[in-house]
Amino acid sequence: MDIATILGLVIGFGGIIFGNFIEGGHISSLMQFTAFLIVFAGTAGAVMVSSSEHALKTGLNLARKAFKTEESKAHGKLEDIVECARLAKKESILSLEPRISKIGDPLLQNVLRNVVDGVEEPVIRDIFETQIYTEEEELLAGAKVWADAGGFAPTIGIIGAVLGLIHVMGNLTDTSKLGAGIAVAFVATVYGVSFANLLFLPIGNKIKKKVEDMTREKLMVLEGGLMIAKGANHMVIEQKLRSYLPHVSKT
Incomplete structure (x- = not known):
């Protein structure tokens, strides 16, 4: 957690x-259940209308990442890249072929397969950068679901407040109902603002940060594969790739 x-x-x-x-x-x-129902259902409905089905599913799946601490595999990927670079420099690019299947990262596997097959560097870069940024856009669309919820919730809370006041105004002669109506009015506003600023927006921001970290790792892997194709020294590759992940360099 x-x-x-x-x-x-x-x-x-x-x-x-x-x-x-x-x-x-x-x-x-x-x-106040009534206030909660108004804010929750209203926000959920607004988000469903404004988002695609795919984005909604992605957003729900990504929400779990906000509550999980996942150990970064960047250091292991970096070690794989450096080892492959060392092997390619010592022997040849073709010597990487038997090792590719032993690599745990699918992206690095695919990049190295293209390198071994002799695909030109600009073509490899274009293929995988397109793939990486397309995946990033899809994931960020999922994060936006939560950001949208954070934008809608306060307004829905105001709607709840207005509904509560309407109820109060319609029952001015019945003093026993005044307190409940006013409570719903103010509590709905509290729910809307609280959920938006303490739950929805923070979750959206945390998901966005995690997606950015994932994209940076993928770009590191791609750059490493391309540097291997150019025949760069493994020490140079390691120094360059550590700049993508400053926190890894301190291990």
């Missing part, structure tokens, strides 16, 4: 609840 994400949610929502308690409020005053 990603401790930062979990701890952030606990501190964020916990701070609101505790602050309400300090001011003399009760947690029950923030538990």
Whole structure:
């Protein structure tokens, strides 16, 4: 589990609840099912209308990444590239062919297969850069689903507030219903703003950062394969590729 994400949610929502308690409020005053239903259903509906089915599925799948700590495999990929470069320099590009099947990263496998097959460097770059950036666009579309939810939620919360006030105005003579109507009005706004700024937007931002890291790793792999094709020294390749992942260079 990603401790930062979990701890952030606990501190964020916990701070609101505790602050309400300090001011003399009760947690029950923030538990309004009607307000939650309006904000949740309204936001979900708006997101579904504005997003494609594929983006929705991608966004839901990526949400799990925001709550998981995944160990980066960049260092292992870098070691594979350096070892392949050393072998190619010592023997030949063709000597990499038996080793390709033992490499764990599919992208590096495909790049090296093209290198061994003698495909020209500009062609390899064009093929895989297109693939990498297309995949990035699809994943970022999934992250945008959460960003969109963060944009819609506060407005839906305002709609909930207006509905609550309409209910209050329609029952001015029945004082027993005034409190419930006003509560829904204000709590719906709290839900909309809180969900947007403590959940939806942060998740979208974290997913976007993870996608950017994944893309940078893929570009590192592609660049490494192309440098092997050019016959670059393995030490030069290692120095160049570490610039893609500064955190790896400190291991």
